[in-house]
Amino acid sequence: MTREKQSILAVRGRFLDITGVVESPSELDIRHFEDGLLLVKDGHIDGFGDWHEGKEKLPQNCAVQDHRGKLIVPGFIDTHIHYPQAEIIGAYGEQLLEWLNNYAFPAEKQYGDKSYAAEMADFFVGQLLRNGTTTALVFCTVHPESVDALFSAADKKNMRIIAGKVLMDRNAPKELLDTPETGYSESKKLIEKWHKKGRLLYAITPRFAPTSTSKQLEMAGKLKQEYPDTYLHTHLSENREEILWVKELFPERENYLDVYHHYGLTGSRSVFAHCLHLEDREWQCLQDTDSAIAFCPTSNLFLGSGLFNLHRARENNVKVGMATDVGGGTSFNMLQTLNEAYKVMQLQKQKFSAYEAFYLATLGGAKALSLDHLIGNFDVGKEADFVVLDPKATALQAKRTKKSRNIEDLLFSLIILGDDRNIAHTYVYGQLVHKREES
Ligand code: GUN
Ligand code: ZN
Numbered sequence: 355m356t357r358e359k360q361s362i363l364a365v366r367g368r369f370l371d372i373t374g375v376v377e378s379p380s381e382l383d384i385r386h387f388e389d390g391l392l393l394v395k396d397g398h399i400d401g402f403g404d405w406h407e408g409k410e411k412l413p414q415n416c417a418v419q420d421h422r423g424k425l426i427v428p429g430f431i432d433t434h435i436h437y438p439q440a441e442i443i444g445a446y447g448e449q450l451l452e453w454l455n456n457y458a459f460p461a462e463k464q465y466g467d468k469s470y471a472a473e474m475a476d477f478f479v480g481q482l483l484r485n486g487t488t489t490a491l492v493f494c495t496v497h498p499e500s501v502d503a504l505f506s507a508a509d510k511k512n513m514r515i516i517a518g519k520v521l522m523d524r525n526a527p528k529e530l531l532d533t534p535e536t537g538y539s540e541s542k543k544l545i546e547k548w549h550k551k552g553r554l555l556y557a558i559t560p561r562f563a564p565t566s567t568s569k570q571l572e573m574a575g576k577l578k579q580e581y582p583d584t585y586l587h588t589h590l591s592e593n594r595e596e597i598l599w600v601k602e603l604f605p606e607r608e609n610y611l612d613v614y615h616h617y618g619l620t621g622s623r624s625v626f627a628h629c630l631h632l633e634d635r636e637w638q639c640l641q642d643t644d645s646a647i648a649f650c651p652t653s654n655l656f657l658g659s660g661l662f663n664l665h666r667a668r669e670n671n672v673k674v675g676m677a678t679d680v681g682g683g684t685s686f687n688m689l690q691t692l693n694e695a696y697k698v699m700q701l702q703k704q705k706f707s708a709y710e711a712f713y714l715a716t717l718g719g720a721k722a723l724s725l726d727h728l729i730g731n732f733d734v735g736k737e738a739d740f741v742v743l744d745p746k747a748t749a750l751q752a753k754r755t756k757k758s759r760n761i762e763d764l765l766f767s768l769i770i771l772g773d774d775r776n777i778a779h780t781y782v783y784g785q786l787v788h789k790r791e792e793s
Contacts, residue, residue: 390403391405424744425764426740427741432487432489436681437475437493462520463529467499479507480788483511490515492517498519505551514725521541534569558584591626593630628650637666647675649662674718675719676691676692744775744776
């Protein structure tokens with residue numbers, strides 16, 4: 355498509371987004387147009403409102419993409435996922451530490467091979483888009499080639515991807531180890547090459563405390579100081595055995611999070627995946643440092659890790675985004691991820707409304723990534739990433755949708771019944787990048 359042709363895009367349909375949090379995340383400002391109009395210019399939202407009010411002002415000969423009968427929402431945001439683990443999704447029978455040794459590490463060894471990494475990065479990006487995910491915070495492997503491959507694949511689609519090379523200098527197979535020095539210098543090169551190139555952003559990525567020495571964490575902290583607007587992405591407090599191991603490896607630190615905090619790795623662009631078994635002081639530290647949590651329900655259930663306490667995160671005012679954590683997680687799809695989140699909450703007798711779920715997968719995720727000035731809803735000026743959901747993708751859904759009482763009920767049924775069949779179209783930066791095959 356030429357730039358000129360792309361310069362004004364008008365989209366008609368039913369729209370839903372969230373504009374903000376009123377009092378607490380259970381009180382959200384919902385914006386809903388039964389018949390709405392979205393204008394996109396040069397990849398950004400140029401207008402948003404009611405169709406009947408906006409149609410008169412449409413530029414002459416402006417083509418309208420008509421998605422009436424569908425529900426158009428902001429692109430989903432996945433705040434924690436591993437691209438080299440796509441091919442080992444759904445591997446049987448282990449908890450975290452055994453699963454890493456038996457499945458994740460062997461798969462990750464392949465990503466030093468440039469052409470293999472390039473093929474898998476393209477596949478991964480395709481999977482995100484067919485699931486309506488337009489932004490993701492992604493683990494690569496220890497190999498710089500894996501990072502080049504992912505950023506190249508994302509850049510071709512103009513996607514906002516945050517990613518980085520894994521730092522890991524102990525307690526893993528030797529083919530997957532770097533050193534404090536090579537981890538530092540390779541990350542630095544990658545930051546210089548990719549950070550802020552187009553929509554791409556870099557995350558300094560120590561895998562988790564058990565696979566980095568103190569020296570490596572210190573070097574990670576040095577990098578973060580040198581490049582304060584990069585991200586810090588790691589795992590925290592996922593599994594009880596992992597936590598005991600961290601206590602053994604870092605007896606001088608007060609708790610698991612204190613290992614990261616000590617090396618300057620907490621902060622408003624730090625994202626910690628899981629956070630299932632936190633002590634009071636760790637909650638306090640997350641709050642004090644404005645760090646964020648990636649909530650990974652399918653992974654937490656699949657690996658038998660535990661139940662995330664979202665109410666506690668709300669009480670402590672800690673930012674939370676939704677995450678698939680593929681391949682510990684069992685789906686790329688955000689609707690399925692929210693479905694499992696709902697059940698995690700039910701098991702703890704915590705309420706989780708459709709709107710709150712939707713918030714966490716869109717604007718809440720954007721806030722967790724400090725990107726809410728750019729993405730997360732349809733505010734004019736933001737980047738035009740959006741998804742056209744088909745609420746009647748299956749015969750059963752068509753029946754259920756007919757009976758939906760209101761937009762919240764429709765959204766809830768989509769979350770509980772939905773999957774990639776519901777993703778009719780995905781747009782990134784105003785361009786159509788995925789269209790569902792018609793069956
Ligand atoms: N902790 C350290 N590495 C990993 C990983 O690859 N997946 C998950 N779920 N947890 C981890
Ligand atoms: Zn993970």
